Amino acid sequence: MRVALFVTCVNDTLYPRTGQAVVTLLERLGVDVDFPEGQTCCGQPQFNTGYRHATEPLVHRYARAFEGYDHIVVPSGSCAAMVRDNYPRIGAKAEREGRGTELSEIAADVVPHTWELTEFLVDVLGVTDVGAWFPHTVTYHPTCHGLRMLGLGERPRKLLEQVRGLELKELPQAEECCGFGGTFAVKNAAVSTEMGLDKARHIEETGARAVCTVDNSCLMHIGGTLSRQGAEARPVHLAEILASTEEHPYGGLS
Numbered sequence: 001m002r003v004a005l006f007v008t009c010v011n012d013t014l015y016p017r018t019g020q021a022v023v024t025l026l027e028r029l030g031v032d033v034d035f036p037e038g039q040t041c042c043g044q045p046q047f048n049t050g051y052r053h054a055t056e057p058l059v060h061r062y063a064r065a066f067e068g069y070d071h072i073v074v075p076s077g078s079c080a081a082m083v084r085d086n087y088p089r090i091g092a093k094a095e096r097e098g099r100g101t102e103l104s105e106i107a108a109d110v111v112p113h114t115w116e117l118t119e120f121l122v123d124v125l126g127v128t129d130v131g132a133w134f135p136h137t138v139t140y141h142p143t144c145h146g147l148r149m150l151g152l153g154e155r156p157r158k159l160l161e162q163v164r165g166l167e168l169k170e171l172p173q174a175e176e177c178c179g180f181g182g183t184f185a186v187k188n189a190a191v192s193t194e195m196g197l198d199k200a201r202h203i204e205e206t207g208a209r210a211v212c213t214v215d216n217s218c219l220m221h222i223g224g225t226l227s228r229q230g231a232e233a234r235p236v237h238l239a240e241i242l243a244s245t246e247e248h249p250y251g252g253l254s
Contacts, residue, residue, distance in 0.1 A: 021243035038065040044082040077146030080116035135165030139208040169206035180221035196225040
């Protein structure tokens with residue numbers, strides 16, 4: 001089995017510990033992980049802002065970078081959803097414009113091999129107990145892309161429920177968006193801020209020490225809001241919780 005890590009722009013630039021945690025976790029489970037250095041952005045920012053044609057070279061680059069791998073593991077629901085849901089749309093649109101089938105063929109090749117991390121663990125490796133230890137109270141926020149586009153369902157919760165020492169707290173109105181939405185947070189800052197405040201309030205209601213998701217972009221928004229509110233809860237990517245053991249703790253919580 002040849003497995004590659006697609007770390008994503010946000011993680012590579014701002015949250016490198018998440019990528020390191022994915023490698024630590026998968027290697028502990030017996031998976032050999034490669035990191036193709038030709039990888040860049042999946043094209044989500046461009047596509048979501050309406051620059052579809054500018055996205056197309058990044059579709060080609062993604063395919064070249066990960067050619068030949070059995071599985072591509074992505075610690076980001078939104079980037080996994082970009083590949084799985086929007087690459088086929090880009091290809092179909094190019095065909096309708098009379099520009100050939102190459103992009104559709106690329107999508108047909110990469111989509112079946114691209115997995116969000118929790119999907120890979122549960123559906124491909126068939127595990128929910130990954131040997132993790134994280135002795136803290138945690139609440140889980142299901143991000144929009146993971147919830148609505150990937151349909152992650154109970155996979156993240158099943159993994160969290162098997163972490164030794166972890167107490168999972170139910171998040172009120174969990175399915176509501178945190179308000180980030182990429183460029184939405186910039187173009188609609190006032191609305192985004194209010195949505196973030198709602199999410200932060202619900203997180204504080206749980207009394208949890210940490211809030212986790214499958215997307216650091218959402219955690220960046222949530223964490224910033226919590227920090228400005230003086231809240232005790234801290235953002236932690238799910239991968240860092242799953243990588244954490246008593247001998248080698250992750251997550252940045254004391």
